[in-house]
Amino acid sequence: MFGDYKIVLGVAPTRRDVFPPREFALKTKAAAMKRVYEILGDIPDLEVVTIEDLVPDGLLMDIADIPKIVDRFQSCHVDALFVPHVNFGQEEAVAKLAKALNKPVLLWGPRDEVPPEDFSTRQSDTQCGLFVSGKALKRHKIPFTYIENCWLDDPSLPGQIEDFIRTVSVVKKFRGMRIGQVSVRPRQFLSTRINENQLLEKFQVDVVALTAAEVLDEIEAVLKEKDEEFNKVRKDICDNTDHTGNREEELDNITALECAYLRLGRKYNLDAIAADCWSTYPKHLGIVPCFANGDTTEKGLPVACECDVHGALTTALLFAAARGEGTAFLADLTIRHPFNDNGELLWHCGPFPKSLAKDGVTPKLVECQGRYELKGGPLTVARFDDDEGNYQLFIDNAKGVDGPPTGGNYLWMETDNWPAWERKLVCGPYIHHIGVIHGDYARILREAVKYMNGVMPDRASRED
Structure with a gap:
């Protein structure tokens, strides 16, 4: 599916x-x-x-x-x-x-x-x-x-x-995308507020509400059954990561969360998921969901943290542009490169797909979070968002470059004019979350916007 x-x-x-x-x-x-x-x-x-x-x-x-x-x-x-x-x-x-x-x-x-x-x-x-x-x-x-x-x-x-x-x-x-929303956004996270009625009325994008209780019940069922899918997912994690920093119970719970997402995705015909990650799983499961989010994304079902519905939508569009040839991820724009004025750090606490790890690097799984740098090369960067119901899709190109190491998952990217990017992204209607995929799909996304009635294409100004 x-x-x-x-x-x-x-x-x-x-x-x-x-x-x-x-x-x-x-x-x-x-x-x-x-x-x-x-x-x-x-x-x-x-x-x-x-x-x-x-x-x-x-x-x-x-x-x-x-x-x-x-x-x-x-x-x-x-x-x-x-x-x-x-x-x-x-x-x-x-x-x-x-x-x-x-x-x-x-x-x-x-x-x-x-x-x-x-x-x-x-x-x-x-x-x-x-x-x-x-x-x-x-x-x-x-x-x-x-x-x-x-x-x-x-x-x-x-x-x-x-x-x-x-x-x-x-x-x-x-057209007709279905995004599962698990629980609610963090209270102070005003940036991920969205208007789900507008998404449905304008674009037939349906936000499907999933309670934390339903997901936890599904996790419990997965752990009880430990079926073939569970065993396959767990083996893949263990075979392709350095997971020595995690207890067996944590590995089971990471696997169960991923399988629960996949089950619910199939049950509700979801194209992506936007999930709470700050409270539900640490409190009730004893893990943070970071790595599980990225590993689910790797299987073609994007999971956006902090209930970022627009981020989940963006990531799904990037997957569609690549048609199975690449894996997208959702990153924070965090700090400028200390030695490159056009550089910026793409980072998050550990939800980037393990298949994107830098060549020669064994992905580390530490306390349920990914800890590895991503590979460089050409990048397509995008963000779907709105201001007062006026929807735009930011689309631009960058490239992954070298930079200082840091924790979590990260990739330093170089743009053609970071100050222009920064002004565009700060002044809106965007936030610090950005969708990224390796390869050049920018022209494809811009052409697609032509058919998305009610969405305007956007990019950093080349005149700034």
Whole structure:
């Protein structure tokens, strides 16, 4: 269940029905779609639904065909629409199909051939049609993603198509996300206050209330049963950490908490969890939940500490952008790098996934908390938050760098202009919690915001 990022893509190539001659359009279609299907076939967890056997020549031309195309795509639960133009295209049909589906749309067509030497009609004018299809989509208020008109062997084409699939993954995760909230935020933690009614009304993001009693009951059941999942999780922890600083009972309780989260995640179909970590588990279980939070996150169910619902949502979006290729984490922005004016410490008391430990470092588990530095490299940094109901998604790039050691889990990051970042994050609408993932997914997240009606993209000003 967790870590499932399958996407279903509806593909509807289009041509203008009145010109040029049909044989030219079919020739272009054969070459273009051969390349498109090769590219799509290399993208993992992607199902393609076509109109090949549904409409004449397998091409979107006649608006009378739209109802049956919509019926097929909806019955197959497509998550997005791709309309390759094999000549000028039929912008009316493109816009009406996109409007009926209300899914992310990808617009692209191959570059046109050399005009005929005898001055006869050009074979395609594909680029010309892309201009009008773009306008038609705008007129219908349909957001879309555009890949520049390019040759079929352009080396950037596969990556751009895959980026669109990642964008769709983020949008799919955002729409209708379910976030479990365990207990309540710490009393003085005003920064993690949220408006769950707005999240539901604006974005269909549902905050699912879980009492501490329900989680503790689930933990008790796990400890009583000690089933196969319990044994597997415990073995993974013991095999992949230096856990000598913890008692056997503590290891059992860490494992039980993680298994309880996984069980409740499956029971309530959760995409992420925002949990109390200051009082419930130290008082009733004798452990802090830090490492268990990170280890649950590692399995594709992000757990945000201090009941940070927006932080949990952000982390889930980062997972969706990576589509299983990376593990996100939620960090505190804590102190500036003492020797690098553009550096900042990403830290927390021990909830970073153990798989992210720096190369050559054995993750230490000390008093139920992780104690290890994370690996460096390119980073994508994000935060979903709001001010008076105006929602924004901060998105930017940084890189992990060396810095002084400290306790807990940590990674020093270097930005292009930390003072600009600091002003942006302090002045809002953000807090000290920030979502992070290794790799560059910033452009994917910015493109996804286009489809998140009511959310604005944000970043540190490059002019500051």
